[in-house]
Amino acid sequence: MRATAADMEVRFGFRAHWLVTTSPSPALSQTTCWNGARVCSGTWPSVFVPAGAVSDEDYGPNPDIVAPIAAVNYLGPARIAATFGRAMRSRGAGQVILFSSIAAAAPRGRNVAYSAAKAALEIYARGLRKELEPKGVRLAVIALGYVDTRLSFGMKLRFPVADPDAVGEYVVSRRLHGRCHYPRFWWWITLVLRHLPWPIYRRMPF
Ligand SMILES: NC(=O)c1ccc[n+]([C@@H]2O[C@H](COP(=O)([O-])OP(=O)(O)OC[C@H]3O[C@@H](n4cnc5c(N)ncnc54)[C@H](OP(=O)(O)O)[C@@H]3O)[C@@H](O)[C@H]2O)c1
Secondary structure, eight states, X not given: OHHHHHHHHHHHOSOOOOOOOOSSSOOOOHHHHHHHHHHHTSSSOEEEEXXXXXXXXXXXXXXXXXXXXXXXXXXXXXXXXXXXXXXXXHXXXXXXXXXXXXXXXXXXXXXXXXXXXXXXXXXHHHHHHXXXXXXXXXXXXXXXXXXXXXXXXXXXXXXXXXXXXXXXXXXXXXXXXXXXXXXXXXXXXXHHHHHOOHHHHTTOOO
């Protein structure tokens, strides 16, 4: 992270900080908060919170996986968003970018706790945005389709898999706010899935 941040600073001319935090302990360390204050002292502070994880054990009713999956996909990112959101609100500038998944709109037997955690993150972001946006702070949550990363490695996927560089380009080149989808076509698919009556939804082949 140190090398990547230094490389970005040299090539693109902005200050880059990184934060190290570990879920399932969603508590933020002193260092994280201190780094947060430094980030927010920039002219247009931007915070990206890409943490997320799935588990093979997140299948059907598994009580042991609910808390760890919620910690990394919801509790940790929500706390980070709140920490930075508060600092940015007092300065009236900045943006927080969170990462969700199309799974939030289409829960199924596999990744059931993951879907719920991402859905919780989206709801949290919606509420936070209502408070932060009038104070000059942008908040976006990107619902990603399949992306070619470690997280999706080895999965049998029926839909196109996005290039992580394209995701990065999309995230930094646009003035994102609210809930966004990447690739865009997922907006339509998830819209339909969200509104399917249960007797049809439960027959869907995913
Ligand atoms: N890839 C996909 O198909 C896909 C689809 C939908 C949504 N997403 C979402 O996109 C975001 C980025 O994921 P990715 O595809 O880039 O996957 P990735 O390469 O596996 O990256 C996941 C990131 O989360 C961090 N992380 C994992 N477990 C953690 C923990 N317990 N505590 C703290 N950090 C943890 C990882 O840190 P380390 O590198 O230190 O392990 C890594 O930085 C995630 O929120 C994911 O849910 C991905």
